[in-house]
Amino acid sequence: MPFVEVFTRERLSDEIRAKLAEELSNTMMTVEIGGPTESAKMIDWMWFHTTPADSWAVGGHFDDTYVKGRKLALARIIAPQALMSAELKSRAVKEVARVLKSALGVGREDDDAGIFTMCIEIDDGQWANGEKILSLFHLIDDLGGNVSEQRRAEISARYPQKTVS
Secondary structure, eight states, X not given: OOEEEEEESSOOOHHHHHHHHHHHHHHHHHXXXXXXXXXXXXXXOEEEEEOOGGGOOBTTBSSSTTTTTOOOEEEEEEEETTSSOHHHHHHHHHHHHHHHXXXXXXXXXXXXXXXXXXXXXXXXXXXXXXXXXXXXXXXXHHHTOOOOHHHHHHHHHHSTTSOOO
């Protein structure tokens, strides 16, 4: 957990998608629960969408007027609300952008204004695994990660009606 969707203007090779999938997965599990676990890998999903160039409008144009040779991509992180603090969300967005830029060959000196990353949170109780609506606290325990007592307390403070197991 979470899920990451990657939208690109150009089709990514199988090699690049495989590299991105592994690096994004490891990055997100490290940010969220302290590192990859086998339990977390069972529900850590990535989707890769190619949207052709004629479907991307930049600056109100479907041509390359405002693209200017830049790579265009969007990574959307979808996570349960409160799983990550504001600091962890910022870290996730920055790290996912770094991984995406590297995989697409966007260097430090290159214009990276076409690379976007965002984090979308889903309210507690508004997502399910199969037919089972999991509490955030149940999910954290099931993932088997290293979530500190401080972080558990922060989550409990956001949801005082619930307890962290």
